[in-house]
Amino acid sequence: MKIAMIGTGYVGLVTGTCFADSGNDVICVDIDEAKIQGLREGKIPIYEPGLSDLVLRSSEEGLLTFTTDLAAAVQACRIVYLAVGTPPAADGSADLTALKTVVDSMAPHLTDDAIVVTKSTVPVGTNEYIFRRLKELLGREVDVASNPEFLKEGAAIEDFMKPDRVVVGVRRPEVGEVLHELYRPFLRTDKPFLTMSPQSAELTKYVANALLSTKISFINEMANLCEKMGGDINDVRRGIGHDQRIGFAFLFPGVGYGGSCFPKDVRALASMARDHGLNPRIMDAVDEVNSEQKKVLKDKIDQHYGGNLTGKRIAVWGLAFKPRTDDIREAPALTLLDYLLEQGATPQVHDPEASENIRAIYGDKLIYCESAMDALNGADALAINTEWKNYHNPNFSEMRTRMNGHVIFDGRNLYEPDQMVEQGFTYHSIGRTVGAAESEPLSA
Structure with a gap:
């Protein structure tokens, strides 16, 4: 599958790299030009055991690429993951400013059969907001799914490759089936794929x-x-x-x-x-x-x-x-x-x-x-x-x-x-x- 991973922080980089390692064509997107250039040169901005080797291998195989061109990445991919930061605001709530900016920027470039997936940790109701916002901007409904991450720093690769479970929130069962197929290589030990x-x-x-x-x-x-x-x-x-x-x-x-x-x-x-x-x-x-x-x-x-x-x-x-x-x-x-x-x-x-x-x-x-x-x-x-x-x-x-x-x-x-x-x-x-x-x- 062709996947755009928007955000190359901890979650986005680990998730995108692991998807690429299983044979998917992944484009990682970030607005930080220095970070993207560094990733192209094999410089990993975070320390996570095993991540550097996976990035290098998938990049050499052409399955993992890095870009600042959001429009081109979204146009080229059916599955678009949102993995941008949601830092805490002063009152403890999540700040969704960056995520909302990305939603508005990518909307014109989504394919007709696009599936937008939130990987960022977001408040309840964010999926609904994205769904309604895209409908408002495009005049049509876009499939928006939620796929929370359960990665432990220091063991993120192992957690992704051998998950206890995969959780997805969808409106249509057909979207769940597409994501199930994406995760199938990681669920060979009969770990559950939970749709809700x-x-x-x-x-x-x-x-x-x-x-x-x-x-x-x-x-x-x-x-x-x-x-x-x-x-x-x-x-x-x-x-x-x-x-x-x-x-x-x-x-x-x-x-x-x-x-x-x-x-x-x-x-x-x-x-x-x-x-x-x-x-x-x-x-x-x-x-x-x-x-x-x-x-x-x-x-x-x-x-x-x-x-x-x-x-x-x-x-x-x-x-x-x-x-x-x-x-x-x-x-x-x-x-x-x-x-x-x-x-x-x-x-x-x-x-x-x-x-x-x-x-x-x-x-x-x-x-x-x-x-x-x-x-x-x-x-x-x-x-x-x-x-x-x-x-x-x-x-x-x-x-x-x-x-x-x-x-x-x-x-x-x-x-x-x-x-x-x-x-x-x-x-x-x-x-x-x-x-x-x-x-x-x-x-x-």
């Missing part, structure tokens, strides 16, 4: 992310309770996770969630609820708990040093909001870095992929280190924000030698508390205490 109304499809993306966000905020709140009561959140997590009704996914305590999806989608879903006269109490609480959880390392550091960080050198491992990505949008590390700088400390930072994105914000206010061990040189303490694989099994003896102070604030529970004490470190983690089993019982 556009409104239900639009809601599905928000509800999925909101529920996952709720699990994260819940386990973080329980971790904080464990600390106060002498429990171990890892034991509690195991105790509940083996219940098949609960499971283990997204029940790892830490410093809160970040990225481009969860924070934005939770707030957008809450905004939609308010617009319809409902009080989104759970969504507001999820967002509030997460915002507070991003301060957990700050609070632990503040308590340990009595609020006096002037002149302290703090090593920071992990800047991206999660491993296997360079995305720092709403990353918990930002909260920590702001605090350290405000308190007169010197952050010595390391991240395998996100350092340049952090440098674009903080400039020379930070010390950027080539290796995790280099970040420890002369450090009074180490704060861990992101669970990159190379942080899991460090040489603790070398760490002690390099560090000036032997204090670790572990925001991802990478190490065992008692073992860290044996290694000679003062160790602070999330929802666990050293010797928790020996804590005093509740009074009668």
Whole structure:
């Protein structure tokens, strides 16, 4: 099939590339001439494992091309995907300015049998808006489908190639059949292709992310309770996770969630609820708990040093909001870095992929280190924000030698508390205490 993918951000580039890899003729469109030229030269603007190789291969085979010519791309393709950004507005709602501009610009160039598919995360009713707007502009009906994405940064290629499910919202079953054929190569393991109304499809993306966000905020709140009561959140997590009704996914305590999806989608879903006269109490609480959880390392550091960080050198491992990505949008590390700088400390930072994105914000206010061990040189303490694989099994003896102070604030529970004490470190983690089993019982 011939597909125009409008927008070469994270979702558009991954989706377009994966469709091309399965044999479709894909034209990726963007208004950013520098980005398009870079993609033609094989320069990938984001870090996503496996993406660079797929882009190169599909480009060499002529199945994946890049252009700024929206009209030519739309005229050449029956299926037109919309994957433009929908950033949050001040009130938490999604800003559809870019999407509406694209709809108006592409309308005159759509073929008679065109299928317009929204891949961007958009509020419920956006499909209806596009359908009515195109009818207004063209004097005829155009098929408009919704096809939400469920890609995890760091595992997006795998998620697309082997989806848990594919969700499409359509008005006519014939449109669903066309999209089913498009996705057939990715559904060979009998994963479901779910057809529903556009409104239900639009809601599905928000509800999925909101529920996952709720699990994260819940386990973080329980971790904080464990600390106060002498429990171990890892034991509690195991105790509940083996219940098949609960499971283990997204029940790892830490410093809160970040990225481009969860924070934005939770707030957008809450905004939609308010617009319809409902009080989104759970969504507001999820967002509030997460915002507070991003301060957990700050609070632990503040308590340990009595609020006096002037002149302290703090090593920071992990800047991206999660491993296997360079995305720092709403990353918990930002909260920590702001605090350290405000308190007169010197952050010595390391991240395998996100350092340049952090440098674009903080400039020379930070010390950027080539290796995790280099970040420890002369450090009074180490704060861990992101669970990159190379942080899991460090040489603790070398760490002690390099560090000036032997204090670790572990925001991802990478190490065992008692073992860290044996290694000679003062160790602070999330929802666990050293010797928790020996804590005093509740009074009668």
